[in-house]
Amino acid sequence: MTKRTERLGLDRRTVLKTGACAALAAVGGAYGAAAFPTQPITIIVPYAPGSTDQLARALAGHMEKVVGQPVVVETRPGGGGSVGANFVAKSAKPDGHTLLLGFTAPLTIAPHQNPLPYQFDDLAAVARVTLGPNMVAARVGAPFKDAKDLVAYAKAHPDKVSFGSAGTGSTTHLAGEAFARAAGIKLNHIPFQGVTPAVTAAVGGTVDLVIGLAQALWPQVEGKRLVPIAQLGSNRAKVIADVPTFKEVGVDFSMPAIVGFWVRSGTPAAAVQKLEAAVEKASQSPEFIDFAKRTLTEVEFAGAAKFQTELRAENAYYAKILSDLGMTKK
Numbered sequence: 001m002t003k004r005t006e007r008l009g010l011d012r013r014t015v016l017k018t019g020a021c022a023a024l025a026a027v028g029g030a031y032g033a034a035a036f037p038t039q040p041i042t043i044i045v046p047y048a049p050g051s052t053d054q055l056a057r058a059l060a061g062h063m064e065k066v067v068g069q070p071v072v073v074e075t076r077p078g079g080g081g082s083v084g085a086n087f088v089a090k091s092a093k094p095d096g097h098t099l100l101l102g103f104t105a106p107l108t109i110a111p112h113q114n115p116l117p118y119q120f121d122d123l124a125a126v127a128r129v130t131l132g133p134n135m136v137a138a139r140v141g142a143p144f145k146d147a148k149d150l151v152a153y154a155k156a157h158p159d160k161v162s163f164g165s166a167g168t169g170s171t172t173h174l175a176g177e178a179f180a181r182a183a184g185i186k187l188n189h190i191p192f193q194g195v196t197p198a199v200t201a202a203v204g205g206t207v208d209l210v211i212g213l214a215q216a217l218w219p220q221v222e223g224k225r226l227v228p229i230a231q232l233g234s235n236r237a238k239v240i241a242d243v244p245t246f247k248e249v250g251v252d253f254s255m256p257a258i259v260g261f262w263v264r265s266g267t268p269a270a271a272v273q274k275l276e277a278a279v280e281k282a283s284q285s286p287e288f289i290d291f292a293k294r295t296l297t298e299v300e301f302a303g304a305a306k307f308q309t310e311l312r313a314e315n316a317y318y319a320k321i322l323s324d325l326g327m328t329k330k
Contacts, residue, residue, distance in 0.1 A: 038097075041099065043056045046082070054295075062278075088123065174318065178321055
């Protein structure tokens, strides 16, 4: 064999070897991208068993069909959602196998109020799922019957109109304060240990108004024990379509109750994208849409990028309100 032949043989072997390595790398890269998830996915619900973990379970079965792994739901209640949020933000691996599902308060309110182990940027958005219509209802016999009358009466009688909330610093408290500012009125806040006792107080006539999710107030509205005043979304939620928004009477204010998914920051983009796709598919299933209607919830899917933008705006919004109220952490 001549040197030229040897060289050509070597060159050919080198080319073949290089090509084989490239092919293996391509296969390996494709396998790596498709490998997520490599184990069951856990959805952490940061509240006691109830409507939110039922929502999670309604989604989980359909998400399994997209991700190809079991999706299990685990409740980790405590601290108004901060215990579960902290678990995902600090203890879960940033690999996409652990999700947080809940309201936005543990991210956009709690870190401003208390010295918590986690902060807003420790969690990254995956998808918005629902917008639960918050609403305001009045006691029977109140000197106003609708939103327009409420604003007019409160302007004429500063601090005479009281509203009950789920507690100081809760979303329902901040909703009442934000509404009052937007309407140019003063309301007297009465905090309770949860929405249920606040509703009971309004039914009993102890407070004039109560603020909460439609699913918590609506049974009393249907029973004629509370009078619906307005819902707090930008547009009327179809599930309570007969109740107007405050915007319809000229008050530029909205504060819906948002439920969404998060993962620990640093989770690979490919994993987030697959989870986002799974949530979107699940949220559009007829079974989940039916579940949402039965629980007076609006299905309003938004992907990771849009949801993250909304969260940043909400985070800044609550930071301003809490600062104005002197309720930020020292």
